[in-house]
Amino acid sequence: MKTKMTELLGIEHPVMLAGMAYVAVPKLVAAVSNAGGLGMLNPSIYAPEGAREAIREVRSLTDKPFAVNITLWLPGARENAVVALEEKVPVINTSLGRADWIINAAHEYGGKVLATVVMHRHARRSELDGADFLIVTGHEAAAHGGDIGSLVLIPQARAWVNIPIIAAGGFCDGRGLAAALALGAEGISMGTRFMLTQESPVTDDIKQVCLQASAEDTLYSDRFSGIPGRVLKTKMSERIAGQRIVSPVKALSAAREISQMLEVPLWKLFLQSLKTRRSIWSLARQAGEAVGLRKAVEGGDIDLLTFPVGQVAGVINDLPTCKEVIEQTVAEAKEVLEATKAKLLA
Ligand SMILES: Cc1cc2nc3c(=O)[nH]c(=O)nc-3n(C[C@H](O)[C@H](O)[C@H](O)COP(=O)(O)O)c2cc1C
Incomplete structure (x- = not known):
């Protein structure tokens, strides 16, 4: 299926993997890219040399285009962005921070930049800074969707830029x-769907819990990561x-964990959090979410973790491969577009 998204990014189908810490690892990224979508690595859990290794691992698993996700608000993000630019990653996805310098540097080697936004001001700023695409994330999303649902946000964003x-x-x-195509987008990015695939590194226990979840089984609050976001309802997330x-003790231990990881x-972490105008408490909340994601991959009691999951978990009830997800999505979209025409009475 061809749209502006496939043409500009050099991919086969207008479907991409969303950036997910601990989940969007080289194996999953390559599986999506090899299936004709755009895989996206999330290097936020690595120090710069780890990020470089992960990028090179993706390259050893696929010769197709892929992306790297840079959440500028996070500690270590600028350093990882520099590595992604040095490695001339084909597509960079920026969010939560001014990315003009990344856009300029990526364009110099022919790279493309996707800016994730949820509001008008950031959308306009990204366009003026030269971003090639916007990713707009609705309220249904796992983690940091905006206040507005996709049905309203997409056409609204279409009019902004x-x-x-x-x-x-x-x-x-x-x-x-x-x-999404009908509402004015050129393709879709999926997190929860690709987290629930054969290639996803999340433990089988957690996959099963998510498969059984309904759309009501998530919680949306700024208390999980310091900014509003959605996670699976568990004993821990409710607490x-x-x-x-x-x-303060938890905040310090969480900050220590991030400092060791990156x-x-x-x-320096404290200084960075001051520079990004974040309190150490919000850093602590974010560390808590990172720990939840790590446990979801390494194995841990689901009741003891906070783990991003979208409302769409209520609709998903199978565990296909990434290739099956992409092929079925594209085939079904074509059928639905035809069948919709047929619904119209003369
Ligand atoms: C398990 C999981 C982990 C995620 N981790 C991150 C993350 O580390 N950073 C981020 O910006 N978004 C993260 N997200 C959100 C995705 O990037 C994306 O915006 C979201 O999944 C889209 O909504 P959907 O889940 O309905 O497809 C995560 C999503 C999931 C499901």
Whole structure:
């Protein structure tokens, strides 16, 4: 299926993998790219040399285009962006921060930049800065979707900018792809759907819980990562959603965990959080979510973790390969678009 998204990014189908810490690892990224979509690595869990290795591992598994996700708000993100630019990654996806310098540097080697936004001001800023695409993420999404649902957000964003749009939040099949195209997007980005595939590194236990979840089994709050986001309803996430204050001891231990993971000294982490105007408490909340994601991959009691899951989990009930997801999504979208025409009475 061809759209502006496939043409500009050099891929076969207008479907991409969303950036997911601990989940969007080289094997999953390559599986999506090899199936004709756009795989996207999330290097936020690596120090720069780890990010470089992961990028090179993706390249050893696929010769197709892939992307790297840079969440500028996170500690270590600027350093990882520099590595992605040095490695001339074909597509960079930026979010939560000004990315003009990344856009300029990527364009110099022919790379493309997708900017994730949920509001008008950031959409316009990204277009003015030269981003090639916007990814707009609706309220249904796992993790950081905006306040507005995809059905309203996509056409609204279509009117905000002239650059093409990729829709995210609530998509899992061909009906969703057809709807996204109808609403003015050029393709879709999926997180929860690709997390629930054979190649996803999440443990089978968690996959089974997500497969049985209904659309009501998620919680949306700023208490999980410091900014509003959606996670699976568990004993832990319900407890955190009700907690107004993070204990100083927990905050310090979480900050230590991030500092070790990214090989960034604690003092630098504090300085960075001041620069990005975030409190150490919000850093602690974000660390808590990172730990939840790590446990979801390494194995851990589901009741003890916070783990991003979208409302679309309520619609997903199988565990296909990435290739099956992409082929079925595209085939179904074509059928739905034809069948929709046939619904119209003369
Ligand atoms: C397991 C999981 C982990 C995620 N981790 C991150 C993350 O680390 N950073 C981020 O910006 N978004 C993260 N997301 C959100 C996705 O990038 C994407 O915006 C979202 O999944 C789209 O909505 P959907 O789940 O309905 O497809 C995660 C999503 C899932 C399902």
